[in-house]
Amino acid sequence: MGAPPAFPMCGTSYTCTGSRCCRKATWRPINATGDWHPEHVHLVQFRVLDRQPFSLNAFNTTGRVVLTGQPVSAGGGEAGCRKDTVKCPPGMVTRITAKFDLSAGTQLVPGHRFRYIWRCHILEHEDNEMMRPYDVIA
Numbered sequence: 288m289g290a291p292p293a294f295p296m297c298g299t300s301y302t303c304t305g306s307r308c309c310r311k312a313t314w315r316p317i318n319a320t321g322d323w324h325p326e327h328v329h330l331v332q333f334r335v336l337d338r339q340p341f342s343l344n345a346f347n348t349t350g351r352v353v354l355t356g357q358p359v360s361a362g363g364g365e366a367g368c369r370k371d372t373v374k375c376p377p378g379m380v381t382r383i384t385a386k387f388d389l390s391a392g393t394q395l396v397p398g399h400r401f402r403y404i405w406r407c408h409i410l411e412h413e414d415n416e417m418m419r420p421y422d423v424i425a
Protein backbone atom coordinates (compact mmCIF):
# COMPACT_ATOMS: atom_id res chain seq x y z
CA MET A 288 0.00 0.00 0.00
CA GLY A 289 1.35 3.42 -0.92
CA ALA A 290 0.80 6.73 0.77
CA PRO A 291 -2.78 7.28 1.89
CA PRO A 292 -4.80 9.35 -0.54
CA ALA A 293 -5.20 12.99 0.39
CA PHE A 294 -8.53 14.64 0.96
CA PRO A 295 -8.95 17.84 -1.02
CA MET A 296 -10.34 19.74 1.97
CA CYS A 297 -7.99 21.47 4.41
CA GLY A 298 -5.14 19.16 3.44
CA THR A 299 -6.93 16.29 5.12
CA SER A 300 -5.81 12.72 4.69
CA TYR A 301 -6.81 9.32 5.98
CA THR A 302 -5.22 5.97 6.62
CA CYS A 303 -6.93 2.63 6.04
CA THR A 304 -6.89 -0.09 8.68
CA GLY A 305 -8.58 -3.47 8.82
CA SER A 306 -8.79 -6.35 6.39
CA ARG A 307 -11.10 -4.72 3.86
CA CYS A 308 -9.75 -1.42 2.71
CA CYS A 309 -11.67 1.45 4.24
CA ARG A 310 -14.48 -0.60 5.88
CA LYS A 311 -12.80 0.52 9.08
CA ALA A 312 -10.66 3.58 8.79
CA THR A 313 -8.81 6.11 10.88
CA TRP A 314 -9.12 9.63 9.53
CA ARG A 315 -6.87 12.55 10.29
CA PRO A 316 -8.58 15.86 9.52
CA ILE A 317 -5.78 18.42 9.42
CA ASN A 318 -6.89 21.96 10.11
CA ALA A 319 -4.42 24.35 8.45
CA THR A 320 -6.80 27.32 8.69
CA GLY A 321 -7.28 29.87 11.46
CA ASP A 322 -10.87 28.77 12.18
CA TRP A 323 -12.46 25.93 14.12
CA HIS A 324 -14.34 23.51 11.88
CA PRO A 325 -17.09 21.21 13.17
CA GLU A 326 -16.67 18.42 10.62
CA HIS A 327 -19.70 16.22 9.97
CA VAL A 328 -19.45 12.85 8.24
CA HIS A 329 -22.71 11.64 6.72
CA LEU A 330 -24.10 8.13 7.22
CA VAL A 331 -21.39 6.85 9.56
CA GLN A 332 -20.60 7.32 13.21
CA PHE A 333 -17.09 7.46 14.56
CA ARG A 334 -15.09 7.76 17.73
CA VAL A 335 -12.77 10.68 18.44
CA LEU A 336 -9.32 9.36 19.35
CA ASP A 337 -7.10 12.37 19.98
CA ARG A 338 -5.73 15.70 18.76
CA GLN A 339 -2.12 16.63 18.14
CA PRO A 340 -0.52 19.97 17.19
CA PHE A 341 1.48 20.32 13.98
CA SER A 342 3.67 22.98 12.39
CA LEU A 343 1.57 25.25 10.18
CA ASN A 344 4.75 26.74 8.72
CA ALA A 345 6.09 23.33 7.64
CA PHE A 346 2.70 22.33 6.26
CA ASN A 347 2.25 25.54 4.29
CA THR A 348 5.77 25.43 2.82
CA THR A 349 6.24 21.70 2.19
CA GLY A 350 2.77 20.11 2.45
CA ARG A 351 4.14 17.74 5.08
CA VAL A 352 2.64 17.26 8.52
CA VAL A 353 5.30 17.78 11.19
CA LEU A 354 3.83 17.02 14.59
CA THR A 355 5.01 19.38 17.33
CA GLY A 356 3.52 17.93 20.50
CA GLN A 357 2.06 14.87 22.14
CA PRO A 358 -1.45 13.66 21.28
CA VAL A 359 -4.15 14.64 23.74
CA SER A 360 -6.84 12.00 24.13
CA ALA A 361 -10.47 12.91 23.59
CA GLY A 362 -12.18 13.77 26.82
CA GLY A 363 -15.41 15.17 28.18
CA GLY A 364 -18.39 14.40 25.98
CA GLU A 365 -16.20 12.88 23.26
CA ALA A 366 -14.52 10.01 25.07
CA GLY A 367 -15.97 6.61 24.24
CA CYS A 368 -19.00 8.02 22.42
CA ARG A 369 -20.10 7.51 18.86
CA LYS A 370 -20.20 10.86 17.10
CA ASP A 371 -21.16 12.22 13.69
CA THR A 372 -19.51 15.61 14.13
CA VAL A 373 -16.08 16.47 15.52
CA LYS A 374 -14.54 19.80 16.48
CA CYS A 375 -11.32 20.41 14.54
CA PRO A 376 -9.26 23.18 16.13
CA PRO A 377 -6.79 25.26 14.08
CA GLY A 378 -3.26 23.88 13.91
CA MET A 379 -4.32 20.44 15.09
CA VAL A 380 -4.56 16.96 13.60
CA THR A 381 -7.74 15.36 14.91
CA ARG A 382 -7.88 11.56 14.68
CA ILE A 383 -11.21 9.77 14.36
CA THR A 384 -11.97 6.13 13.63
CA ALA A 385 -15.06 4.98 11.75
CA LYS A 386 -16.51 1.62 10.77
CA PHE A 387 -18.58 1.63 7.62
CA ASP A 388 -21.51 -0.72 8.16
CA LEU A 389 -23.52 -1.40 5.05
CA SER A 390 -27.22 -2.18 4.92
CA ALA A 391 -28.19 -5.84 5.47
CA GLY A 392 -28.05 -7.76 2.22
CA THR A 393 -25.64 -5.39 0.52
CA GLN A 394 -23.45 -7.34 -1.90
CA LEU A 395 -19.78 -6.53 -1.52
CA VAL A 396 -18.14 -6.65 -4.91
CA PRO A 397 -14.38 -6.02 -4.70
CA GLY A 398 -13.62 -2.61 -6.08
CA HIS A 399 -17.20 -1.36 -5.74
CA ARG A 400 -17.34 2.23 -4.50
CA PHE A 401 -19.83 3.53 -1.95
CA ARG A 402 -20.23 7.29 -2.12
CA TYR A 403 -20.31 9.28 1.12
CA ILE A 404 -20.20 13.00 1.94
CA TRP A 405 -18.49 14.99 4.62
CA ARG A 406 -18.74 18.69 5.31
CA CYS A 407 -18.14 21.51 7.72
CA HIS A 408 -21.21 22.31 9.80
CA ILE A 409 -20.64 26.07 9.44
CA LEU A 410 -22.91 27.05 6.54
CA GLU A 411 -20.54 29.66 5.10
CA HIS A 412 -17.74 27.09 5.04
CA GLU A 413 -19.94 24.39 3.53
CA ASP A 414 -21.02 26.80 0.80
CA ASN A 415 -17.37 27.57 0.06
CA GLU A 416 -16.11 24.13 -0.88
CA MET A 417 -16.08 22.51 2.57
CA MET A 418 -18.52 19.82 1.48
CA ARG A 419 -16.85 16.97 -0.35
CA PRO A 420 -17.67 13.48 -1.55
CA TYR A 421 -15.44 10.52 -0.83
CA ASP A 422 -15.64 6.86 -1.76
CA VAL A 423 -15.32 3.84 0.47
CA ILE A 424 -14.00 0.97 -1.64
CA ALA A 425 -15.10 -2.65 -0.98
Ligand SMILES: [Cu+2]
Pocket residue numbers: 322323324325407408409412413417
Ligand atom coordinates in the same frame (compact mmCIF):
# COMPACT_ATOMS: atom_id res chain seq x y z
CU1 LIG B 1 -15.55 25.08 8.74
